[in-house]
Amino acid sequence: MKMNKNNKKEKLIVAKDIMHRYHLTYQTVNHYTNLGLLPLEFKKGNVRFYDACQVKQRLICISRMTKEGYSLNLIRKKFPGA
Numbered sequence: 185m186k187m188n189k190n191n192k193k194e195k196l197i198v199a200k201d202i203m204h205r206y207h208l209t210y211q212t213v214n215h216y217t218n219l220g221l222l223p224l225e226f227k228k229g230n231v232r233f234y235d236a237c238q239v240k241q242r243l244i245c246i247s248r249m250t251k252e253g254y255s256l257n258l259i260r261k262k263f264p265g266a
Contacts, residue, residue, distance in 0.1 A: 196225060197236040206243055219260050221246060 197205070199213045202222075216222040217232065221242060225233045242263070249259045 195236050196233045197239055198234070199232050202234065202239055206239075208243075216246070216256075219256055221256065221260055221263065 199210065199217075202208060202213050203210055213222065217224065222234055222239060225235050227233070245262070246256075246259055249262070250256070
């Protein structure tokens with residue numbers, strides 16, 4: 185099934201939207217991105233685009249694992265390519 189350009193755009197989210205939707209600071213989004221916990225789909229200028237579904241799944245996992253006492257470095261090892 186082919187995905188047209190509009191469908192792909194609907195599934196993307198920018199850092200500012202992540203902050204508001206998940207109540208995170210910009211620094212936290214940057215930190216998670218730098219660690220590889222939130223992988224970029226692409227970057228256009230200073231705007232970073234993420235897969236909205238993947239962000240949601242990863243933030244749920246990160247939240248659960250940090251509550252269980254895991255460090256971000258250990259959590260990063262859970263995600264392939266991070």
